[in-house]
Amino acid sequence: MEGASLPEGHRSISIGHRFVITLESSHRQRTVDKRANWLGNICYNFDQPLMPNLSRFTNNDLPDHFAHQIRDFIRIHWYDAFQYDIHALTISDELAPVYFVVAEEPALFSHAAAVTRSVECNGQTYSCGGLSAVLTYPAFRKRGYASQVVQAATEHLNTGSFDVALLWTTPERERFYGRFGWEHHPAIRTLKGSQASPEVYDDFAMIRFLSERAQKHQVDFETHPVYVGPYSW
Ligand SMILES: CC(C)(COP(=O)(O)OP(=O)(O)OC[C@H]1O[C@@H](n2cnc3c(N)ncnc32)[C@H](O)[C@@H]1OP(=O)(O)O)[C@@H](O)C(=O)NCCC(=O)NCCS
Numbered sequence: 001m002e003g004a005s006l007p008e009g010h011r012s013i014s015i016g017h018r019f020v021i022t023l024e025s026s027h028r029q030r031t032v033d034k035r036a037n038w039l040g041n042i043c044y045n046f047d048q049p050l051m052p053n054l055s056r057f058t059n060n061d062l063p064d065h066f067a068h069q070i071r072d073f074i075r076i077h078w079y080d081a082f083q084y085d086i087h088a089l090t091i092s093d094e095l096a097p098v099y100f101v102v103a104e105e106p107a108l109f110s111h112a113a114a115v116t117r118s119v120e121c122n123g124q125t126y127s128c129g130g131l132s133a134v135l136t137y138p139a140f141r142k143r144g145y146a147s148q149v150v151q152a153a154t155e156h157l158n159t160g161s162f163d164v165a166l167l168w169t170t171p172e173r174e175r176f177y178g179r180f181g182w183e184h185h186p187a188i189r190t191l192k193g194s195q196a197s198p199e200v201y202d203d204f205a206m207i208r209f210l211s212e213r214a215q216k217h218q219v220d221f222e223t224h225p226v227y228v229g230p231y232s233w
Contacts, residue, residue, distance in 0.1 A: 110145035129157035
């Protein structure tokens with residue numbers, strides 16, 4: 001920020017070589033160690049261009065610091081939807097998760113996970129690739145990072161010999177996922193929970209029919225509920 005103009009009454013402090021904190025002058029006497037207690041305006045600027053990389057990991061090689069950042073975001077943002085084992089750092093091995101990450105070490109900017117599941121529809125079982133936990137930390141949004149991880153995860157699902165791929169989102173994001181080939185079929189209803197008495201999962205489902213078999217049975221998906229198992233993703 002050297003040389004850049006700040007709003008009147010503000011000054012900047014460099015933290016490492018990357019971040020600059022802009023402070024109101026009334027806080028000048030306080031030390032950086034006390035910054036968590038400040039109630040005044042603190043904003044982060046980036047004093048060098050960001051150069052993040054897109055990487056892909058499995059449970060075997062996902063670095064712990066990325067696992068923590070993914071999980072911490074999920075625990076805050078989707079605190080009411082995800083019921084995780086609080087001791088598990090990653091998605092269960094059973095779901096063969098593949099994590100797509102845009103990061104500039106050690107900071108994770110954006111993430112999407114692809115998981116392996118199965119779904120049932122009209123008495124048939126289909127292998128299903130799930131797209132899960134698409135997120136970008138707020139400071140890094142609208143720079144195309146989620147697009148990168150969703151594109152990479154969608155390509156992974158396309159080539160993974162799945163019958164279908166499924167995600168849930170909100171109607172406002174239909175256009176975003178639509179850019180990568182995901183479609184919303186209003187007639188499709190998803191169920192989750194115990195198979196004996198499943199509950200309707202009425203979030204906005206988007207699907208891709210990948211195998212010939214699934215394409216042939218698309219009408220089943222539109223006329224019968226799709227049971228996704230005890231929990232969604
Ligand atoms: C949804 C979310 C993942 C998007 O992350 P993001 O990194 O901002 O996504 P992108 O930058 O790839 O795209 C977001 C928008 O910015 C636009 N964009 C991309 N690069 C841009 C740029 N350089 N300048 C301006 N806009 C840009 C994209 O076109 C897209 O527009 P759209 O919303 O009209 O489709 C992020 O907002 C988030 O984490 N939200 C909270 C969690 C959540 O809801 N996740 C989705 C669960 S389904």
